[in-house]
Amino acid sequence: MKKSTLTVLTACAFTAMLVLVVPVIVQAPQTAAPDTMDYFSSRLNHLLPEAPAPSGTSRLMAPAAPPTSEPPSTPRTDAAQSPQPEAAATESVTPVEPVPSAPAPVEEPVPPVVSAPTPAKPAPAPTPAVTAGKIAYLTFDDGPSANTDAILNILKEQRIKATFFVNGRTDDEGIRLYKRIHKEGHTLGNHTFSHKYNKVYASVPAFTRDVRKLDELLQRTVGESPRILRFPGGSNNTVSLRSGGSGIMNKIAKEMLEEGYAYFDWNVSSTDAARAVQPTSDIVSATIASARHKKRAIILMHDADPKTTTVKALPEVIRGLQAMGFKFDVLRPDSYTFRFLNP
Numbered sequence: 001m002k003k004s005t006l007t008v009l010t011a012c013a014f015t016a017m018l019v020l021v022v023p024v025i026v027q028a029p030q031t032a033a034p035d036t037m038d039y040f041s042s043r044l045n046h047l048l049p050e051a052p053a054p055s056g057t058s059r060l061m062a063p064a065a066p067p068t069s070e071p072p073s074t075p076r077t078d079a080a081q082s083p084q085p086e087a088a089a090t091e092s093v094t095p096v097e098p099v100p101s102a103p104a105p106v107e108e109p110v111p112p113v114v115s116a117p118t119p120a121k122p123a124p125a126p127t128p129a130v131t132a133g134k135i136a137y138l139t140f141d142d143g144p145s146a147n148t149d150a151i152l153n154i155l156k157e158q159r160i161k162a163t164f165f166v167n168g169r170t171d172d173e174g175i176r177l178y179k180r181i182h183k184e185g186h187t188l189g190n191h192t193f194s195h196k197y198n199k200v201y202a203s204v205p206a207f208t209r210d211v212r213k214l215d216e217l218l219q220r221t222v223g224e225s226p227r228i229l230r231f232p233g234g235s236n237n238t239v240s241l242r243s244g245g246s247g248i249m250n251k252i253a254k255e256m257l258e259e260g261y262a263y264f265d266w267n268v269s270s271t272d273a274a275r276a277v278q279p280t281s282d283i284v285s286a287t288i289a290s291a292r293h294k295k296r297a298i299i300l301m302h303d304a305d306p307k308t309t310t311v312k313a314l315p316e317v318i319r320g321l322q323a324m325g326f327k328f329d330v331l332r333p334d335s336y337t338f339r340f341l342n343p
């Protein structure tokens with residue numbers, strides 16, 4: 001090959017390189033600074049699509065992620081499901097302990113900055129259990145509802161703590177009410193998330209799933225999940241027979257006890273569920289009459305939208321019970337219990 005031909009070929013090769021590389025260098029600064037490297041990488045990958053990655057280094061442009069068996073996470077509409085991603089997200093934003101720019105003097109060591117996780121909600125001071133005398137346990141089932149605030153206002157005014165066997169609500173108002181119940185020192189009990197007889201009593205796993213769903217919601221909302229439970233319809237309900245068959249309540253009750261829940265029925269009914277809207281005076285008289293000769297009274301009431309007369313009756317019920325010498329307390333796993341069914 002002639003020397004002149006070689007020179008021409010070399011010049012051509014050099015020109016070709018300039019044509020390919022110069023636009024990369026000229027255009028690159030137009031992109032936003034953080035993306036500059038990505039820009040170069042993509043351009044160079046484009047120019048050298050088949051270039052093997054040098055050993056020990058990765059390819060300039062990451063290959064498309066292989067399809068995974070798990071679908072990408074989708075926005076959740078039901079706050080009661082899969083709490084783990086939320087917890088993980090919280091942990092990931094926990095600030096890393098900062099490294100001091102200058103070394104601390106040896107004689108005066110700087111205490112490490114502890115990025116202690118701030119508790120979501122300060123737990124209310126536990127109320128000491130009432131152990132002597134006549135004790136009344138006011139229990140409100142099926143909330144939160146449009147009446148929860150009114151019930152809480154009365155309890156606050158009377159300085160009385162009660163037990164709320166709640167169902168699952170993920171709307172803002174429901175969440176606010178769980179928090180208020182908890183913050184004001186009352187006890188949240190599990191009354192299943194759905195309260196749907198056909199669903200929860202279909203089988204033991206169906207029941208435990210529904211209970212856990214509410215436990216997880218309350219854990220995220222108030223920082224703890226209940227250890228006390230009331231079966232929808234009570235432990236001696238017959239509605240469960242339709243979906244779960246004979247013996248289903250026995251199996252479920254046994255399972256819940258094994259899982260560490262204490263469950264409670266009632267030995268005083270306010271009769272507020274006897275009809276859609278029970279007259280206020282009937283609620284008062286039935287409650288007082290039933291509690292009269294008892295030393296421990298677990299009183300069934302309802303915190304549900306139609307139960308406005310329960311709210312109206314409450315102050316008089318409280319006065320009547322106090323007049324008979326009752327003190328009030330919340331239900332606890334180890335407090336007096338009353339069960340229709342003992343498996």
Ligand SMILES: [Zn+2]
Nearest residue numbers: 141142232233
């Ligand atoms: Zn109920």
